[in-house]
Amino acid sequence: MADIAPSLLSADFANLSEEIRKVENGGADYLHLDVMDGIFVPNITFGPPVIKMLKKITSIPFDVHLMIDKPERYIKDFVDAGADILTVHVEATTHLHRTIQEIKSYGIKAGISLNPATPLSSIECVLDDIDLILIMTVNPGFGGQSFINSMIDKIKRTRRMINESNKNILLEIDGGVKLDNALELSNLGVDILVAGSAIFGAEDITKRTMEFKDLFVK
Secondary structure (H helix, E strand, O other), X not given: OOEEEEEHHHOXXXXXHHHHHHHHHOOOOOEEEEEEXXXXXXXXXXXXXXXXXXXXXXXXXXXXXXXXOOHHHOHHHHHHHOOOEEEEEOOXXXXXXXXXXXXXXXXXXXXXXXXXXXXXXXXXXXXXXOOEEEEEOOOOOOOOOOOOOOHHHHXXXXXXXXXXXXXXXXXXXXXXXXXXXXXXXXXXXOOEEEEOHHHHOOOOHXXXXXXXXXXXXX
């Protein structure tokens, strides 16, 4: 059974508190916060001050995804803002192991994200140190994109890598997750499904969040 992490990237930024309340009422397991800097990805979103304010209005764990260049510069800022999981891109930091160790030194979960074209081999040497692997199933930077079908094999290989490592590592995917493919993706061994426009683009956001959750009710 997969957890659901609505992505705030697709929410109405003029009414964030209300949007968060809706997914919280729908049973969201995490709130996925995409931080973009306009350098690593071609978009700009928000930073620690906004996250710190949002942390005051909800008890949902914050899954903070840093799509920024040299994320090691801001780790403490995002920890102080309220990140419960802090994920960095393997492509964005020169000293990956050091960056992971700094995240974990603050007592929160450390995640590593891979772009669609980035091979799994790039994280083999840090499996002992991470808590989460995030596979991008679209090219990062914008919401509302279609799932890249060739990522199915990558998800399978990632699940196998985790199982063979005997480590307690969560597998998360982000991009193109919809009601009609969520169950299939969960059955591949995905632990966390990030859904943006499929939830925040719905007429009834609370109901749509519940529909995702109901997919996994036995």
